[in-house]
Amino acid sequence: MYPIRLVSFPALFFASSLQAAITSAEVIPSNVAVPVGQAASASLRWAVVRGTSPTGLVQAGENVVSGRGEFRDAAGQLLGRVERRLQQTRTVSSSDTFTFRETVRVPAALLYQAHKAGLTHIYYQRTFDDDYGAQSASAEMRLTSAAAAGFSLSRLALSFEGGWLHRVVAAGEVLRPQVVVSFSGSGQFRATWEVAEPATTRGEPVFRPLISVRRYLTAGGETLIEGPVLPTRSKGTYLLRLRIDAPDVGFAPPLLRYVVEPAAARALPTLTAQSPLSGARLTAVTRFQWSPVAGARAYQVEIRGTESVTGPPLTGLVATAEQNHVVLPPHTRERLKPGRYYWRLLAIGPQGGVLAASPLRELRVIAP
Amino acid sequence: MVFLHRPGYRFCCGWGVIFLTLFFQRIAWSTPALLPAAEGFWTPDAALRIEAGALAGVGPERRAVELDDMDVTALLAVEGSELVLYPAQPLAPGWHQLRLVEYTDDGEIIERGFWRFEVRRSSLWRERGAEVQAGLSLARRLSREITPDDPQNSLEGTARLDGTADSGTWRLRGEADLVYQPRDVLRSQAMTPLDATAFSATAARGPWRFTAGQQAPLPPSLIAEEGLLRRGLSAGFERPEQGTQVTAFALRSQEVVGLSEGIAPSDASDRLAGLTLTSRPLISRRDELLLSAAWLQGRDPGAVGEGVWGDPDLTASGRALSLAADGFLWQRRLRLRGEWASSRYDYDGTGPLSAETAQAHTLWASYTPAQPLSLGETRVNWEAGVEWRRLGSFFRSLANPAAGADRAGWRGFAAASWDGFDLRLDTGREHDNVDSLPGLPRIAIDRWSAVLAWSPLQWQPPAWLGLPRLGLDLQRSGQAVTRDGGGLAAGALRLTRVVTFSAGFDYERGRWSVAHTLARDEDLALGGDSESRISELSLGLQPWESLNIDLTLQQERYDDNGDAATTNVADLNLSQQLSPRLALQLGHTLERQTSVWMQSRTTATQAQLQWWLREGVTVSLEGSDNRYAADVDQRDRQFFLRLDLAWP
Secondary structure (H helix, E strand, O other): OOOOOOOOOOOOOOOOOOOOOEEEEEEEOOEEEEEOOOOEEEEEEEEEEEOOOOOOOOOOOOEEEEOOEEEEOOOOOEEEEEOOOEEEEOOOOOOEEEEEEEEEEEOHHHHHHHHHOOOOEEEEEEEEEOOOOEEEEEEEEEEEOOOOOOOEEEEEEEEEOOOOOEEEEEOOOOOOEEEEEEEEOOEEEEEEEEEEOHHHHOOOOOOEEEEEEEEEEOOOEEEEEEOOOOOOOOOEEEEEEEEEEEOOOOOOOOEEEEEEEOOOOOOOOEOOEEEOOOOEEOOOOOEEEEOOOOOOOEEEEEEEOOOOOOOOOOEEEEEEOOOOEEEOOHHHHOOOOOEEEEEEEEEEOOOOOEEEEOOOEEEEEOOO | OHHHHOHHHHHHHHHHHHHHHHHHHHHHHOOOEEOOOOOOOEOOOOOEEEEOHHHHOOOOOOEEEEEOOEEOHHHEEEEOOEEEEOOOOOOOOEEEEEEEEEEOOOOOEEEEEEEEEEEOOOOOOOEEEEEEEEEEEEEEEOOOOOOOOOOOEEEEEEEEEEEEEEOOOEEEEEEEEEEEOOOHHHOOOOOOOEEEEEEEEEEEEOOEEEEEEEEOOOOOEOOEOOOOOEEEEEEEEEEHHHOEEEEEEEEEOOOOOOHHHOOOOOOHHHEEEEEEEEEOOOOOOHHHEEEEEEEEEEEEOOOOOOOEEOOOOOOEEEEEEEEEEEEEEOOOOEEEEEEEEEEEEEOOOOOOOOOEEEEEEEEEEEEOOOOOEEEOOEEEEEEEEEEEEEEOOOOOOOOOOOOOOOEEEEEEEEEEEEOOEEEEEEEEEEEOOOOOOOOOOEEEEEEEEEEEEEOOOOOOOOHHHOEEEEEEEEEEEEEEEEEOEOOEOOEEEEEEEEEEEEEEEEEOOEEEEEEEEEEEEEEOOOOOEEEEEEEEEEEEEOOOOOEEEEEEEEEEEEEEOOEEEEEEEEEEEEEEEEEOOEEEEEEEEEEEEEEOOOEEEEEEEEEEEEEEEEOOEEEEEEEEEEEEEOOOEEEEEEEEEEEEEEEO
């Protein structure tokens, strides 16, 4: 953001101020840097002063309106339009200032076109009118590279891990969102993951914050931000969004939806895993130990590459009902390259069904 | 023994000993075999019998059996010279693998047998079946505060469908998630009240494969985002033994949800079509060289898809080509990867602007030593690498819409681990305005980061420390203008520094962790800076089997050129299994934001009591109290009685 004071549009190509009730219009900041080749956003504050004469010779209207914004070059040639109306209505009194906040999105094609035409600046202009007179103001937009441009987002893509946009999951299943942020310039990305849970979506959805995201993004580019583990305990429909506080984007954040399906059976009883602790390193003597479960025919140690329990595990070991601890044999450990894994225990019943399961724990493997 | 001294007898006895030795060795180490099933095929609950010869007689510490990469040695029974495996769970129809290994006295692991076998439901069908998991949820609002649009009663449902048919010649598989949601606000724009959110269907015969629905046919490259998931159609041909795979695809440019959007990408303005080819030409060393090529073309209607925000006026078209080679040298110690790509991108599709052509290429090398270094009595494992890349100023691909362009430079990285320490270093220098576009500045970007983590490897910490983990993360990014332009003069532009310290402790029945991040960003051209301090505490306890408590506290102090703001978030969740059929869940969240401009306080409390009546039937009582206090106060209380039905 640039600490800009008003610099009136140099040629005043578009101004008309004859006996106008609106005496001035200005925009802050009046100068922003936008990237060539990708879309950008700019947060603008328009200040419009409406003046009246004590003699009543100069009249003013109650409505101050700007029907649309226009991109123009320095010669005044129209490059593009933003069909968004800004309007405020206020009873006519003495001198009065109207403030309009606008986040304008500058299309990538327009910036590319301006660059190809050899322009180094374009202008975003609005004319404010109250039916008795009009005043215009313009923000200068300097064309520059993505790294040197002002901090703004050009694209935001929310999804669940794996790229899915809608998920149906079982209660307790680990589900994480992610967002890919494309940006120009440098600055702090400030956002909050928020979720509306079934306790409200059955009526009026109310979002509650999950966790804040604060990250300095530098020199334009793209980044992947992983979200928190989402609540999946209650059955029903959830709404998820990323509320963005900075930079200004001027839009309602995109929503994702997920559904936790009702389960036929009760949640599986917890099998208590005694060791290893979460985050432990796997060694030749790492002991997987658990509390016995009545009726179990066998126990299974599952080692997985992700926090998802769907699909077959990477490797593991099956133990008999009489065992309450095992050590992974060398040929099983050999399958695990250095990295981060997750493990859990299952108690298998006589018919092959799962009687109980332990929560996933992290396991790390480093090179010997 | 006299006759042994006679030459003739000596000759005969010598050959006899050799013969007998070989004979008994053959008996002892005859190749183990997986015995065929009685029906001619294995059924899901069939026992697996291995004729193991002498290996059946050795102790379990000398041999092991793996079923689908799981060690099942403990389940083996010995019947004569046979090892018999009775799997703990029925095997899924399809192909499985069984491995028999022997441990020698010197600790070597020798594979004595490896078999792939097929489990079938019947002699005609390897697999045939359909699974449906369905649920219906009825809710009745109990609270009196009802806004006109809110229903008193609501109904929603889900179904997950999964069907498979496999005759051995044709393989068909389909899966879909169905959702019934009559309320507009709770479903995606394009969805009807009863709709499929995602689905895929695959038909395969021999080397041919056809897929419809959600899929990710493009391998990651400069022109394709990793795991790009889109709805569409594809046809592929695969020769695994030759390592060759060819896939032709036509996908939606923007991902969609709901069947009303159709299956085939029929709209040319929202279609991405192309071809991918991968090959492993070294037959005997398949993993050592991978060649890949991808070509695509299409049009993008702009960021109008689900979950996406961006340039709504974009109506771009383009095409792109990527050629890549990835291989290992020097006994896999040196890995080399190179990629060349070209794109032709038209910002306004069929509009008057001309298309922009650009190239990109990247070279990547990493080295891993065969033997770790020795540092005193400990060993240091390490690897290091370097990457050089150049992305043209207008390099853009429709299949990689988020990717940055206009970069050239190098990056070096190294990682080492020893005695509980892990260290990762990363440094690089890049610049933009790669194609020297007139009027634009050139920015040089220097980055480095160091991440150090420690957890005890040999040292046994006292019990009160649990399993400790410490981490330190340092990052620095500096920018400087190296060529005037865009209103910027040469000189330092920006400096960003981030330091994060974290500590975590895990116990048998709980964990806790703390983290603190200090970040500072300085605008060296215009002056001014911002600073952010974030502190986090996370706690998870399971005091006894049925109770779980999770608490997260986060505080951030942000100062932007003197404008200070503070954000506090606290999140507490508790779940208690009151009895085998009754469970309670409580959650409370508090967020407080304070700045010179505004103050706000958000509180959200939720509670749920769940009673499991019988298999598939659950009754719940749930309520929420939400309050937002700022310039105006908003409060919302809702209570519901809910009946969940699930099948099967």
